[in-house]
Every structure is written in C-alpha cells, then in structure tokens.
Amino acid sequence: MIARTKIVATIGPASQDVAVLSKLLQAGANVFRVNFSHGTYEEHAKSLANIAAASQAVGKPVAVLADLCGPKIRVGKVVAGGVELREGAEIVIQRETVEGDASRISTTLPEMIDNVHPGECIMIDDGKMRLEVTTVNAPVSFTCRVTRGGKLSSGKGINLPHTNLALSALTEKDRRDVAWIAARPDIDYVALSFVQNPADIHELRALLQQHGKTLPIVAKIEKPQALACIEEIVQTVDAVMVARGDLGVEMELPSVPLAQKRIVRLCQRAGKPCIVATQMLESMIDAATPTRAEVCDIANAVIDQTDAVMLSGETAIGKYPVEAVTMMHETIAATETWHDDHDAAVPDGNGSTGAIVAAVRAITRQEKVAAVAVYTASGATARVLSKSRLHTPILAVSPDASMVRRVCLYYGVAPVCHNAPEHTRDVLTIAQRVALANGLAKSGDKLLVVSGRPIGKPGTTNTIVLHTVTK
Numbered sequence: 001m002i003a004r005t006k007i008v009a010t011i012g013p014a015s016q017d018v019a020v021l022s023k024l025l026q027a028g029a030n031v032f033r034v035n036f037s038h039g040t041y042e043e044h045a046k047s048l049a050n051i052a053a054a055s056q057a058v059g060k061p062v063a064v065l066a067d068l069c070g071p072k073i074r075v076g077k078v079v080a081g082g083v084e085l086r087e088g089a090e091i092v093i094q095r096e097t098v099e100g101d102a103s104r105i106s107t108t109l110p111e112m113i114d115n116v117h118p119g120e121c122i123m124i125d126d127g128k129m130r131l132e133v134t135t136v137n138a139p140v141s142f143t144c145r146v147t148r149g150g151k152l153s154s155g156k157g158i159n160l161p162h163t164n165l166a167l168s169a170l171t172e173k174d175r176r177d178v179a180w181i182a183a184r185p186d187i188d189y190v191a192l193s194f195v196q197n198p199a200d201i202h203e204l205r206a207l208l209q210q211h212g213k214t215l216p217i218v219a220k221i222e223k224p225q226a227l228a229c230i231e232e233i234v235q236t237v238d239a240v241m242v243a244r245g246d247l248g249v250e251m252e253l254p255s256v257p258l259a260q261k262r263i264v265r266l267c268q269r270a271g272k273p274c275i276v277a278t279q280m281l282e283s284m285i286d287a288a289t290p291t292r293a294e295v296c297d298i299a300n301a302v303i304d305q306t307d308a309v310m311l312s313g314e315t316a317i318g319k320y321p322v323e324a325v326t327m328m329h330e331t332i333a334a335t336e337t338w339h340d341d342h343d344a345a346v347p348d349g350n351g352s353t354g355a356i357v358a359a360v361r362a363i364t365r366q367e368k369v370a371a372v373a374v375y376t377a378s379g380a381t382a383r384v385l386s387k388s389r390l391h392t393p394i395l396a397v398s399p400d401a402s403m404v405r406r407v408c409l410y411y412g413v414a415p416v417c418h419n420a421p422e423h424t425r426d427v428l429t430i431a432q433r434v435a436l437a438n439g440l441a442k443s444g445d446k447l448l449v450v451s452g453r454p455i456g457k458p459g460t461t462n463t464i465v466l467h468t469v470t471k
Helices: 018-027 041-058 110-114 172-182 198-210 224-228 230-236 244-250 253-270 292-303 321-339 351-366 380-387 401-409 424-437
Strands: 006-010 031-035 063-067 083-085 090-094 104-106 121-124 129-137 141-148 150-152 157-159 189-192 217-221 239-243 274-277 308-311 371-375 394-398 413-417 446-452 461-468
Touching: 006 321, 006 401, 018 041, 018 321, 031 041, 063 401, 090 110, 157 244, 172 198, 189 198, 198 217, 198 230, 217 224, 217 230, 224 230, 230 253, 239 244, 239 253, 244 253, 244 274, 253 274, 292 308, 292 321, 308 321, 351 380, 351 446, 351 461, 371 380, 371 424, 380 394, 380 413, 380 446, 394 401, 394 424, 401 413, 424 446, 424 461
Parallel strands: 006 031, 006 308, 031 063, 063 189, 090 104, 189 217, 217 239, 239 274, 274 308, 371 394, 371 446, 394 413
Antiparallel strands: 083 150, 090 141, 121 129, 121 157, 129 141, 446 461
C-alpha cells in the first residue's frame, strides 16, 4: 500500500538504534523528530548518525525535525515523593527557589510572577490540578486557591491558559540549541514551541541567520494566543504543527477538534505543510493494538487533508514503536482509498507556479498518467503540487540531498536524489528512469514531466511535457 500522508516519528530510548530506525523507515516513517526537551548534544549527535545510517541501509531518504523545548514551565523541586494538594487550600508560588511542599512551591520560570493577575487559572500536570490566582505580591510571589486537587511532584508541567506571558518563545536553552542545530548539516526542519505571534517566527529566523543557517521553521500551535492570529502565523512560517497536547490544556477540550480543522484548512489554502500531533496512538505506548477511537482520529486527520501525522511517546518510549508506525501507515493507506475522491484546489498566491500546477491537475483528469515527475531546485513546485492533492504519485527529483530530505514531509511526494541534467530534454530521460526504478510506470505508460528553464534555477518552472515511457 502507498500512503501519501507522511508519518513523523519521534525518536528516543525505544527507537534510537540503527536496527529499530531501519524498521521504522520500512514501516512507513518519513520524518524523524528529535526532541530537544530531552537528551544531551552527544546523544542527539548519536541519534543523527544512526538516522543517516538507517536511511542508507534502507535506501530511503528521511527528513529530520529538530523540536525546540520552548518556555515550558515546570514545578520546581518538591519534597520526596510529592505532596497532596487539597481542594480549597491555599498555596504560594514564589520567585525564590525553594523545596516545595503543600503550602509553597517555586517553578522553572520565576518571571511568570510578573505576568499573572487575580482570577486567572493555573493548570498543573496537563490540567489534572487547577489553581485560581487570588492575590499577587509581585515580584516576590502570588497566592492561589486549589480548585482541583491532586498529587503534586517535581517537574510537573504548568500551563497558564489565560495569562499573556511577556516572554520570548526562545529561551536561553533554545538559543544554545539553535546554535548547535545551525552547525549540523543533517537537520532539515526546526520546530518552535509555544508560538504566540508572527514575531516569534521572525525572531527564530533571525537567530538562525546570525549563525549562517536557513532552515524551514515549523510553528507549533499550542496556545490560544496563537489561534488569535493564526492566519498571520501561517503566512509567516514554513510549516505548522497542531500540537494538541498543550493546546488541549490551554483551551477548552471540545474546541480542539475545530481548531485542528481550521488550521489544516488554512495551511491547505496557503500551500504550507501541516502536521497533526499528540496522542494519535497513545495507547500503543503500552499496548500492541490501538483503540478504535485512535484509528478514527488518524483517519479524520487524513480526511481533513493534513500533510503528516505524528507519533510522540509511541515511538520514543513505547513498547511497540514499529507496530505503531505500521498501524499508522495502514490506517492512512486505507483511508486514502476513500480520500482519493476528495477534491482540493491549487493553493492561493503561487503565481506562475500555481498556474502550471493547475494545468497539471487538468491534464491528469483528462489523461491516464502513471506519475507526475518534477525536477526541483528549491522544492517550491513540489510543495504546491503536493498541496493540490493530485491522485497521481508525484516524483520530486533534485540533485540536492538536503532538498530531497526536506521534501519527505510533503504529502504524496516521493523524493529522489539524482545528478543535475545538462539540458531540459535530459529531464525526460531522468524522469523515465526514476519512475521505472520505483515501480511507478512501465513501458507505454504516460508521465507528466514538470521542469523549468534554465535548469536548476529556483522560480523558473515553466514547462510541462506529456511523455510516453519506452524501455
């Protein structure tokens, strides 16, 4: 089965050796996510080396997504074993570091004290515990009333859904991580956590440029503040991730599915890749088979026209990482047998490239075409072809290995690395050779070949040729 929707798999202790990574690629993974919330640089370097080795062993390109931690707020150290927060009790959150107990704690982000106001909600451990701010004694501390109790222990996450934090999306740790990432040639995307507005994207892009690097940025949407300006964020960024974990804590849970659909639709219209993430096969961290609801969740994301779906703990720490990717791949492929009849338009605002892609769509509706092959220097034409949701396989041919890896995120696109042609007519020969080698065409089939003149110059896509395959 061929699955057009791509799979992002998070690597971790359960999946970071070459043997398991190879199996994940064979099972259908297209992108590996390296989570910078955990691990050392030495461990990340080892993971990247293992990814490259697995890719070479399997003979399949794979993109690497570096995911920055962002300003994730956590509870500071709490007395051994944790403490019980009782509903109706008061607790002080203070700036100065303290070993916490049931009456007083500190956090990893003491600056939050400068931003909270009475009446605002503090969520702990993905909303399992809730506090309401009663009084603020800035810059020293603020007091809360426990509205939902539970066991509080060190390191639990804190969310402030109603608080506008006057903080950069880039922490000092993120800035160190970006410097390390910029020095690596084998990272293809960088994801920015807790994006609130387009300025956060500009800040990361400028920081990358300071380090002499240009990388596509994935905006992780996990705060209501981002939804308030989501159209501008989508226009500013290179790709978007619907990060439903923190988003489901920061806003009312029933609103999350509609937010997901809205974001996917905006990305479709803007021609930007979209990833739907978090808890897609959560039960497979411990179980060999998923719930029916989880399978339906994946299918609905595919029907919504997302470009990729993501596994987190399932492949990073789960007992069944390969089985999780296999299940996701099979669900995608089964859903796309229906999804093939679901129409899509060419994304807005792509100028002459959009016109070429519209012509490709028209031709594939009139002619029986085995595959569309595009020779791409920047990946832009492959991206727009991807977002047009052709029912025909798309081959993206490029001499740039980093571009080939980047295209692994694009819906319906099979990337292939090949030496640059000397003349436009050579593109036909290359397209035929690659289509035959990948089993996408046979003698007598028709290929639709898209390229530009001059060869290899970004932004010059201007040629469509309907080519009959001959051996």
